[in-house]
Amino acid sequence: MKYKILSILCVLCLLTGCKVELPPQSAASSLPQTVSSSAVSSAQDESALSSIVSSQGMASSVISSSVSSKKTDTVTSKPTSSKPAASQSPAASKAAAPAEQSKERNCTLLISCSDILKNKDKFSADQLSIVPENGLIYEKSSIPFQDGDTVFDVLVRETKANHIQMEYVASPVYQTNYIKGIDNIYEKSFGSNSGWMFAVNGKQPPVGSSSYKLKSGDKIQWLYVCGQ
Amino acid sequence: MTDYFGRLHPAINFIYFAAMILFSMFFMHPVFLVISLLGGFAYSVALNSKRALLFSLQFLLPVLLVMAVVNPLLNHAGRTILLYINDNPITLEACVYGLAAAVMFTSVLLWFSCSNAVMTSDKLTYLFGRIIPSLSLIFSMVLRFVPRFKAQITVISNAQKCIGRGVDEGSILTRAKNGITILSMLTTWALENGITTADSMRARGYGLPGRTSFHLYQFDSRDKSILIILFVLILTIFFGFFTGENNIRYFPSIIIRPVTLGSVIVYAAYFLLSAFPLLINAVLEVKYHGSF
Numbered sequence: 001m002k003y004k005i006l007s008i009l010c011v012l013c014l015l016t017g018c019k020v021e022l023p024p025q026s027a028a029s030s031l032p033q034t035v036s037s038s039a040v041s042s043a044q045d046e047s048a049l050s051s052i053v054s055s056q057g058m059a060s061s062v063i064s065s066s067v068s069s070k071k072t073d074t075v076t077s078k079p080t081s082s083k084p085a086a087s088q089s090p091a092a093s094k095a096a097a098p099a100e101q102s103k104e105r106n107c108t109l110l111i112s113c114s115d116i117l118k119n120k121d122k123f124s125a126d127q128l129s130i131v132p133e134n135g136l137i138y139e140k141s142s143i144p145f146q147d148g149d150t151v152f153d154v155l156v157r158e159t160k161a162n163h164i165q166m167e168y169v170a171s172p173v174y175q176t177n178y179i180k181g182i183d184n185i186y187e188k189s190f191g192s193n194s195g196w197m198f199a200v201n202g203k204q205p206p207v208g209s210s211s212y213k214l215k216s217g218d219k220i221q222w223l224y225v226c227g228q
Numbered sequence: 229m230t231d232y233f234g235r236l237h238p239a240i241n242f243i244y245f246a247a248m249i250l251f252s253m254f255f256m257h258p259v260f261l262v263i264s265l266l267g268g269f270a271y272s273v274a275l276n277s278k279r280a281l282l283f284s285l286q287f288l289l290p291v292l293l294v295m296a297v298v299n300p301l302l303n304h305a306g307r308t309i310l311l312y313i314n315d316n317p318i319t320l321e322a323c324v325y326g327l328a329a330a331v332m333f334t335s336v337l338l339w340f341s342c343s344n345a346v347m348t349s350d351k352l353t354y355l356f357g358r359i360i361p362s363l364s365l366i367f368s369m370v371l372r373f374v375p376r377f378k379a380q381i382t383v384i385s386n387a388q389k390c391i392g393r394g395v396d397e398g399s400i401l402t403r404a405k406n407g408i409t410i411l412s413m414l415t416t417w418a419l420e421n422g423i424t425t426a427d428s429m430r431a432r433g434y435g436l437p438g439r440t441s442f443h444l445y446q447f448d449s450r451d452k453s454i455l456i457i458l459f460v461l462i463l464t465i466f467f468g469f470f471t472g473e474n475n476i477r478y479f480p481s482i483i484i485r486p487v488t489l490g491s492v493i494v495y496a497a498y499f500l501l502s503a504f505p506l507l508i509n510a511v512l513e514v515k516y517h518g519s520f
Contacts, residue, residue: 023309023317130480156315165317165480167304184305184480 024161104144105216109158111137111182113224116190122226123190130184137183138164151198151220152177152210176208185224193227231275231346232512233505237451238351240458244504245343247462251498252335257474257484259495261331267502268338274506275345288337292330299326307481325478342505344371354443361435369425377414384413454508461501468494 114135120128138158145154152168159166165184168177179196180187187195198209199221205212214220234241252264272280299322306319349368356364388394393406433439468474473491477483485491500507513519 018314019312021312023312160312160315163309165305165307165309165319167316181305184307186305 023163105147105214106142106144107154107214107216107218107220108139108141109143109154109220109222110139111155111159111164111222112139113137113183113185115224115226116185119190119226127190132183137185138162145214149214150210151200151212151214152179152208154214154220155179155182155209155222171208174208175211177210179209179222182222182224190224191226194225195227196222197225198222229274229509229513231505231509233508234275234346236454236508237445237447238347238355239447240451240455241343241346241351242355243455243462244458245339245347247458248502249336249339249343251465251501252332252339255469255474256328256332256478257476258328260474260498261328261335263495263499263502265331265335265338267499267506268335268342270503271342271505272338272345274509275342280341283341284338288334292334295330295333296323296327299323299329305479321478321480321482324482328478346505350443351445354441354445357435357441365429365434369422377418380417381410381414384410384417458501458504461497461504464497465494465501468497 112135113131116123116128116131117135140158143154143158155166156168158164159182164182166182167180167186169180170176171178179198182196197204199205200212200214201219202221233244248264248267251260252268255261255264269284272284300318301313303322303325304316304319306317306321308320309317310320310323311318349371352368352371353364356367385395388406388410389396393409395403395407395410397403398406429435468491471490473485473494475485
C-alpha cells in the first residue's frame, strides 16, 4: 500500500512535468543576508518607493506580484505619472546604454520587509521573531541575467542559491506567478492586507513579476507591505 | 479481557472520552501525539480486537501516510529546504507537521471509535435524558441510524431476492428498477419507524417533568475513587497546558520546550490518562479474579 501510493505520486510528478531538484550545497559561502555597502542608498530608494505606494493608495490593496486585471486598470488609469514612467524607463536605460554597451546584463535585487518594523507596535513578539533585525532579507548588486529573464526568474535563482525560502503559486488567469512568501514571511500574516509587492527602478509595473522582462541596470525591489 | 471500564458509571466514561478526544485534538506536541495514538490504538484493539486492527491497517494507516505525504507538497513554509519541486521548496518542517497532523487525525478517529463502542445510546440517554431530552434522543437515534439502515436494507434485499426481484438478476434496467424499489421501501420504513419511535416515546411520557427512567447505574465508592484519580490526571494535564509544556512551534523552524522534570510529570499523567481504561481493566481483573 505504502509503495503503491509513493509510486502513484512519482508517476503524477512525472506526468505533470514537475521539476525536482536538490538545493545547492556550495552556496554556503555566500551568507543569506549579504548586506552590501549600498544599503544606505537602497534604504532611501525604498522609503521613496513606499511613499509613492502610500500616496497612490496602493498599500490598502493586496497586490504583490500578481496584478489583477482590475488593479491593472486602476494603475494605468489613475496615476497619470504611471504612463510616462513606463515610457521613461527605456529612455533612461538608453541613456545608460552607451556606458555599458559591451558589458553583460546586470540587475540589482533587494528583498526587504522593513515595513513590518515600521509598524512594530501592532504585532506580537511571536510574530516579529521571524523578521530579520534590520528588515533586510537579501540584497545584491550586479546579478547577471540572460536575455528574456523576468523579475520572477531572478528572484527564484537568487533565493535558491542563497537558501532563502520562497513560495509562489501560479495564477493562470493573470498569466503570472504570485509570490506568497519569502523567507517564511507570508502574505496576510502581518495584517489582512499584507503581502509582497515588487517594484523595478522604484516604480510598480502594471504586470506580474513573471511577465516583466528585465533590462540591464534594472533595480528590483521586493517589499513586504503591511497595508492598513 | 472484560471491559470493566465500560461498566463504570456513564458519567466517568463520558468525562474520560470528552477529555481524551479534546486533548488529542488540540495537543500538537509529538510526545503527546504518540502517547495518544498508542493509547487509542491499544484500547480500540482491546475493545473490538479483530475489527479494530483491520480498521487501523486498512483505513487509518493509508490515511496517515497520504496526509503525511500530501502536506509538504502543498505547504512550503519552513527553514530547512530538502529539495525543490517546480521551484517551490519542500521543507523538513512541512513534512514533520504533516506527519504530526496525520497522527493527530488518526488518534482522534481511534478515540472516537472507542467512545462509540463504550458510550452506548442508553448511557447517553441516561446522562442527558433529563437535561436535554429531545436532543439526547435524536443523538442516540442518529448514532444508530447508519447501522440500522444497513441491517434493514439487507433484510429488504434478501426478501426481494426470494421473489426474484433482487438487484443482481436481469438486465441493467430491471436491476436498476429493483434497486429503486428497495430504496423506496427503505425510505418508507425509515419514515414510519421514526413516527413510531416518536409516538412510543411520547406514550411513555419521555421528557416529562418528574419522570424517572429505568437504569442500572449506581455511583458507588469504586466510581468515586476512580473519578478522583481521573480528575487528578486531567488537572495535571491542564496544569501542563497552562504552563506551556505542550507548546510547539512548527513554522518557520521547529521549537520545542526542553524536557524538564515538570514536563516529564505531565507526560506521565497523559500516558496514564490514555492508558486509563486498560489500567482499570487490568486492576479490576486482578481484583475480581486474582489473575488475568
